[in-house]
Amino acid sequence: MTVIPVVYVKGQYNHLIARRLQELGVDSQLVPPSTPLSKLEAMGADALVMGGGPQSVRSLDSLPQELKEASDLMRQTKLPMLCICVTHQLMATTFGGKTNLARKPEFGPVEVYVNEEDTILQGLKPSFTAWESHNDEVVALPPSFKALASSENCKIQAMRHEVRNVFGVEFHPEVSHTPKGVDIFKNFLAAIG
Amino acid sequence: MINNKSSTGGTVASGERLSVAVQGFHPSSFLTSETARLEKAVSTGKAIAAVSGGVDSTVAALVAKKALGDRLSPIFIDTGFLRAGEPEEVKSRLADSAIGLRVRLVRAGGRFLEGVKGQSAAEEKRKKFRETFYQVLGEEAKRDGCEYVVQGTIAPDWIETQGGIKTQHNVLQQVGIDPLTSFGFKIIEPLSELYKDQVRLLGRHLNLPNDMSQRQPFPGPGLLVRCIGNVSKTKLGVLKSSTKIIEEKLGPFNYEQYFGAVIENRFVKDPAYKKLQETAAAALGLPAPETPVDVFEDRVTGVKGDDRAYGRLAGIKIREDSRETLGWLPEKLRHAQSTIVEGMPEITRVAVLVKERRGGPPLSVIVRAVSTRDFMTAAVAPVPWKILKDIAESILKSGDASRVYYDISPKPPGTIEFE
Numbered sequence: 001m002t003v004i005p006v007v008y009v010k011g012q013y014n015h016l017i018a019r020r021l022q023e024l025g026v027d028s029q030l031v032p033p034s035t036p037l038s039k040l041e042a043m044g045a046d047a048l049v050m051g052g053g054p055q056s057v058r059s060l061d062s063l064p065q066e067l068k069e070a071s072d073l074m075r076q077t078k079l080p081m082l083c084i085c086v087t088h089q090l091m092a093t094t095f096g097g098k099t100n101l102a103r104k105p106e107f108g109p110v111e112v113y114v115n116e117e118d119t120i121l122q123g124l125k126p127s128f129t130a131w132e133s134h135n136d137e138v139v140a141l142p143p144s145f146k147a148l149a150s151s152e153n154c155k156i157q158a159m160r161h162e163v164r165n166v167f168g169v170e171f172h173p174e175v176s177h178t179p180k181g182v183d184i185f186k187n188f189l190a191a192i193g
Numbered sequence: 194m195i196n197n198k199s200s201t202g203g204t205v206a207s208g209e210r211l212s213v214a215v216q217g218f219h220p221s222s223f224l225t226s227e228t229a230r231l232e233k234a235v236s237t238g239k240a241i242a243a244v245s246g247g248v249d250s251t252v253a254a255l256v257a258k259k260a261l262g263d264r265l266s267p268i269f270i271d272t273g274f275l276r277a278g279e280p281e282e283v284k285s286r287l288a289d290s291a292i293g294l295r296v297r298l299v300r301a302g303g304r305f306l307e308g309v310k311g312q313s314a315a316e317e318k319r320k321k322f323r324e325t326f327y328q329v330l331g332e333e334a335k336r337d338g339c340e341y342v343v344q345g346t347i348a349p350d351w352i353e354t355q356g357g358i359k360t361q362h363n364v365l366q367q368v369g370i371d372p373l374t375s376f377g378f379k380i381i382e383p384l385s386e387l388y389k390d391q392v393r394l395l396g397r398h399l400n401l402p403n404d405m406s407q408r409q410p411f412p413g414p415g416l417l418v419r420c421i422g423n424v425s426k427t428k429l430g431v432l433k434s435s436t437k438i439i440e441e442k443l444g445p446f447n448y449e450q451y452f453g454a455v456i457e458n459r460f461v462k463d464p465a466y467k468k469l470q471e472t473a474a475a476a477l478g479l480p481a482p483e484t485p486v487d488v489f490e491d492r493v494t495g496v497k498g499d500d501r502a503y504g505r506l507a508g509i510k511i512r513e514d515s516r517e518t519l520g521w522l523p524e525k526l527r528h529a530q531s532t533i534v535e536g537m538p539e540i541t542r543v544a545v546l547v548k549e550r551r552g553g554p555p556l557s558v559i560v561r562a563v564s565t566r567d568f569m570t571a572a573v574a575p576v577p578w579k580i581l582k583d584i585a586e587s588i589l590k591s592g593d594a595s596r597v598y599y600d601i602s603p604k605p606p607g608t609i610e611f612e
Contacts, residue, residue, distance in 0.1 A: 011499050012352060016569060019388070054500035085499070104535045107497055108603035109527075109572070131570050133605040135498040135538075153535070176566040177603075 005031040007050040014051035016174040033069035052085030080165035088168030095142035104153040106132040128180040130171035220398035231260035240341035246283030249345030256383040257343040273302025274415035315612035322414040331376040418612040421456040422491035431593040448574040451562035458555040459490040476529035483512040495541025504541035521578040544598035548585035553595030571604035
């Protein structure tokens with residue numbers, strides 16, 4: 001059985017991520033971002049999914065404790081990762097990109113346009129409806145990352161590392177109002193399988 | 194405190210719970226393990242269950258009854274914030290042989306109203322309600338010689354309370370309140386790891402009649418949190434009669450949740466809101482003079498960027514003749530709603546005026562209907578315009594209110610309830 005711990009960073013929907021993964025037959029439970037690599041290894045983790053949260057990411061020096069820990073975890077782990085919303089922003093910032101206040105925030109239904117059907121967005125062209133809830137956004141990609149999707153208000157709705165199976169999405173694939181969200185988890189599972 | 198989460202309960206130092214067990218949910222095996230856990234926890238003791246007739250508390254009581262039999266005393270607390278005729282109806286429904294819960298009715302309406310007197314902020318109202326609720330429950334538990342209280346807390350309740358989105362009346366230990374020292378009893382929450390759809394499945398498995406297992410949620414504090422801002426007997430009265438109309442007309446549509454709220458027609462006179470009229474006009478493709486926007490004084494709950502947003506409600510008015518020509522405009526209104534909320538951080542919700550009656554009492558009724566699977570996100574229900582108009586006309590005819598609106602905010606940025 002595939003094992004994918006969900007890194008809990010205080011978001012409302014973090015529990016739903018584990019639920020969606022469990023529905024796909026994955027052994028998934030929430031773990032705190034302070035979980036040591038050795039423990040993840042002992043759990044037999046095949047990948048990590050990191051959830052959203054209410055925090056704001058500006059610089060790596062001023063992160064709240066749980067995001068500081070999540071940032072360290074991202075840097076240290078070699079596991080495939082899917083990071084959602086605030087941890088998508090955190091990942092961009094951790095690897096040398098930038099997060100700032102969104103020109104226009106997005107709440108509720110948003111049409112996400114797929115520029116590249118790469119891995120996690122397989123089969124989702126030309127666009128799909130996703131639910132969002134963010135005041136901030138990734139404004140500069142980190143080196144070795146490329147953008148995969150965008151919306152009218154937000155240029156980087158999804159990104160990936162050019163080589164590693166490391167992905168970030170601004171929208172929430174885990175909520176039931178993102179009908180194609182489950183495809184994103186399935187694609188992620190296929191990529192790491 | 195009983196730790197009935199030990200099989201799955203990842204906890205961290207702060208005492209926050211992390212894990213919800215949902216993997217392949219099977220009602221029968223859940224029931225077997227949960228009743229065994231309850232038997233062990235309560236041992237030879239007695240428990241009281243506060244049942245509201247809602248699916249969560251009813252299913253929780255049924256699970257406890259399976260485990261404890263006659264050592265469970267179910268009660269129904271009439272908080273005064275219930276719908277017209279609800280306490281008696283629920284009591285007789287629960288006594289049905291199919292359900293078999295004989296509840297004792299505890300009338301405490303006066304105490305609850307006294308408890309929230311002078312409070313207008315949503316969180317304060319919820320906290321005062323919680324205090325009265327547990328005081329009453331503690332007294333009743335003592336009276337019946339019960340040291341345990343069974344309640345129907347489900348996962349989203351404590352997720353939202355812990356996340357600071359809103360205080361659910363039934364969440365204590367997850368936010369660091371020890372019920373034993375505060376109120377004199379221990380709490381048992383058989384459903385605290387389940388989501389609504391799983392509770393409904395469990396209800397069906399326990400032979401709960403369909404109309405009860407599928408019953409739409411009704412908040413613990415009831416009409417209190419649908420009386421936006423200050424609570425008064427007048428507002429409660431308007432809410433009770435409007436709720437009856439709304440439930441009758443929307444019932445056949447099977448939306449997951451539909452209800453009304455009442456708010457006073459007091460508006461913010463801030464010049465910054467002037468431009469909302471133009472924002473709405475541009476989104477709707479109408480001239481600005483035809484789309485005035487009012488911003489209500491009383492605040493309403495929302496959730497933006499995963500964080501609680503206690504902000505303002507904007508009401509768009511579309512001139513009657515443009516409305517008749519253009520119809521419902523759901524797509525354009527959706528656009529207007531998102532543009533307003535994105536452009537003005539302090540606005541969390543947008544409603545559209547269905548009908549008004551000049552010179553009526555200075556109160557508005559807001560109709561809310563959503564579709565949702567797990568109550569974590571919600572979409573605005575596409576109620577036919579004709580039905581909304583019927584509802585508005587019936588409410589206005591009673592002379593209780595002067596305006597009827599329809600809330601067009603999804604969750605996020607709105608929440609399902611208003612407070």
